[in-house]
Amino acid sequence: xxxxxxxxxxxYNSHIAIENVxxxxxxxxxxxxxxxNGSGKSTLIKTIMGLKKPDSGEVNFDLDxxxxxxxxxxxxxxxxxxxxxxxxxxxxxxxxxxxPFYTKKDKESFQEIVKELGIEELVNKRIGxxxxxxxxxxxxxxxxxxxxxxxxxxxxxxxxxxxxxRDLYQILERLNREKKxxxxxxxxxxxxxxxxxxxxxxISKTIKYDGKFEEWKGM
Ligand code: ADP
Ligand code: MG
Numbered sequence: 686x687x688x689x690x691x692x693x694x695x696x697y698n699s700h701i702a703i704e705n706v707x708x709x710x711x712x713x714x715x716x717x718x719x720x721x722n723g724s725g726k727s728t729l730i731k732t733i734m735g736l737k738k739p740d741s742g743e744v745n746f747d748l749d750x751x752x753x754x755x756x757x758x759x760x761x762x763x764x765x766x767x768x769x770x771x772x773x774x775x776x777x778x779x780x781x782x783x784x785p786f787y788t789k790k791d792k793e794s795f796q797e798i799v800k801e802l803g804i805e806e807l808v809n810k811r812i813g814x815x816x817x818x819x820x821x822x823x824x825x826x827x828x829x830x831x832x833x834x835x836x837x838x839x840x841x842x843x844x845x846x847x848x849x850x851r852d853l854y855q856i857l858e859r860l861n862r863e864k865k866x867x868x869x870x871x872x873x874x875x876x877x878x879x880x881x882x883x884x885x886x887x888i889s890k891t892i893k894y895d896g897k898f899e900e901w902k903g904m
Contacts, residue, residue, distance in 0.1 A: 686747055687712050687835060687867060688733070693742035695725075695732050702728040705891045706742070710869065712834065715861045715883040718871040724889045726871035727758055730839050733869075748835060754828035758839035758871070761820045765813030770804070770823040771795070773812050777827035791830070798826050802856060818849035825856070835867040836860075842874050850877060857881075 688710040695703050703725040710716065720726050731737040733744050734755050746753065754777075766773070778791040799805055804822050807815055812823060821841060828836060838857075842850040858881050860866045872878070878885070882898040894901055 686710065689745040690733065691743040693732060694740045695728050695737060696740055703890055708886060708892065708895055710867060712867055713865045714867050715881060716869045716886055717878055717883040718869060718886050718888060719873065719875065720888040721873060726888060727839055729888065730837055730871060733837065751831065752834040754831060754833035754836045756824060756828050756836065756838040756841055758843060761817040761844050764820050768812055769809055770812050770815065771808040774823055774826045774830060777830040794830050794832065798829050802826050817844050821845060821853060833866065838870045840871050842872065850874065854881060
C-alpha cells in the first residue's frame with residue numbers, strides 16, 4: 686500500500702465538500718475518480734496533496750513526497766509565460782526552495798521523457814504558442830521528469846478534444862503498464878474509461894462505489 690485516505694472530512698467555511706472518505710491505494714493501480722462537477726474530486730485531491738487542510742481524518746503516504754506528482758486542474762488556454770516548454774518541463778526537477786540547477790541525470794531524464802511523449806519538436810517553443818494538447822503534454826512531461834511512483838491528475842482532459850484526450854490516456858496507460866506508475870485520475874469522461882478499465886471510485890460528497898470497472902459499468 687502506498688497511500689491511505691482515512692475518514693476524510695473537508696469543508697469550506699461551513700459547507701461540507703466531502704465526508705467519510707476512505708480508501709487505500711496499492712503500487713501499480715490505475716484509479717479513476719469519477720463524479721459530477723462539484724462532487725468533491727478536486728477537494729479530495731488537494732487534500733491528499735496537502736494543499737487543503739481536512740477538518741478531520743488522515744492522509745498517509747508510504748512514499749517519499751518527491752515520488753508523488755500532481756497535475757492540477759488547469760485552464761490550458763490561460764497558460765502563457767515567457768518561457769519555453771523545455772524551461773517549464775525542467776522546473777519539474779526542482780525540489781522546494783532550491784535554485785534551478787540541473788544535474789546530468791535531470792537532463793537525461795528530460796531527453797527520455799520528451800522522447801516518450803513524442804514532444805521533441807515543441808520543447809524549444811514558447812509554452813504560449815502551443816495548442817491545448819501540446820501544453821497538456823508539456824505539463825505531463827513536467828510532472829513525469831522526476832520519475833514519480835504516483836501521479837495524481839485532476840481532469841487532465843479539460844478543454845482538450847476527444848482525439849487528444851485519447852492520446853493522453855494512452856500515454857498514461859502505457860506509463861502504468863510499463864513503468865508501474867500508480868495513477869489516480871479525476872475525470873467525468875466516462876466513455877474513454879472503457880479502454881483503460883481502471884478501478885473506479887465514484888464520489889458525490891462521499892464514496893458511492895469503489896471497485897472494478899466491469900461491475901460498475903453493469904450497474
Ligand atoms: P469537483 O472537483 O468534483 O468539481 P470540488 O472539489 O471542486 O468538486 O467542489 C466540491 C464542493 O466544494 C462544491 O460544492 C464546491 O462548490 C465547493 N468548493 C470547491 N472549492 C471551493 C472554494 N474554494 N470555496 C468554497 N467552496 C468550494
Ligand atoms: Mg474539480
